[in-house]
Amino acid sequence: MFSNELINKFQPLETPFYYYDLSLLKSTLEACKTASAKYNFHVHYALKANFDARVLETIRSFNIGADCVSGGEVKRAIETGFSNKAVVFAGVGKSDAEINYALDQDIFCFNVESIQELEVINGLAAAKGKTAKVALRINPNVNAYTHKYITTGLEENKFGINQWEFDKVVAALKKLPNIQCLGLHFHIGSQITDLNVFKSLCIKVNEIVTWFREHHVEINVINVGGGLGVDYYHPDTKSIIDFETYFKIFDSFLERSAIQEVHFELGRALVANCGSLISRVLYVKNGQVTNFAILDAGMTELMRPALYQAYHKIENISKANSEKTKNYDVVGPICESTDCFAKAVELPETHRGDLIAIRTAGAYGEVMASNYNLRDKVKAVYGE
């Protein structure tokens, strides 16, 4: 919900831009920190969700760790001031240059996705006279019941080490003197809204941890990844996720000894709600079949609807009190028919110049923007 004061502030600004409510971000981080501290859980922020400088600086100020998926993200995390001792680095295709950079930074650990990658890291660490700390990313074959494109923990997905390779990985660890295995890592997908999925994950993780311990691999770190979903339908009433219920599931169902640390990698749940894409209506086309509201933002600024048919609530914030409504296909200016934010959205009667807010866009929004059609880089505006 935007106050009239804020809407007046938006009015003279050049659109489109991302608006980040840093005060909501801080309240979200506070809620997450309080709930995780209760169980002594370690939280890393998944930079891939949003690496806007002010968003990142706000997250860093809460002293949580960083989950990175490229050398660029490791560098950004360290330059922003995240402790190198709290950086984890996942990714199925880490290049030698990225591995070398992360080794030089003495990060907390590499989440290693294959036996071949273990061998490469071992070789690169040996060349530096170092020991690389790793967690084995396991593909647990647990269904996250989310969109197929953002499911990562099924055997058909490219991520992690599969169960039939466990014997081989144990044998490999014995032959790799420059690898220190801290534990196991899992991440089964994103935008998970059925919390029973996390219970199923815990049960599977318990079995896998037991298997490794029985095969003499000490598991001191259990990283269960991220994936906690947000409510895209109720950005105002559900603006902060129920972190307490989420962490309690892991406390209840994940078996752990006093020395085993449990780590999380949350992205979306921390940043989705604090961001909105603010855009202006350029043209309205009233047709016989469909009315189109054509915005100055498109799939180049927010590609989630085009890529995953994702829902984002759309509001005409210039006409919030208007009673007369109409249905519109809300589209962007890009030369693709998939450049459509939503079809048949009921909005107050809309005109050229109206400001449109596309809500819950703080995660995987600005970071996935492109300059297709030679579009300008999207800007950001902040609220304290």
Ligand SMILES: Cc1ncc(COP(=O)(O)O)c(C=O)c1O
């Ligand atoms: C390895 C890993 N960890 C953490 C995340 C963060 O996920 P989410 O934003 O759903 O919490 C992702 C993205 O899905 C990921 O690939």
Ligand SMILES: N[C@@H](CCCC[NH3+])C(=O)O
């Ligand atoms: N980009 C996805 C999430 C993928 C998370 C990374 N594995 C989204 O917008 O929902």
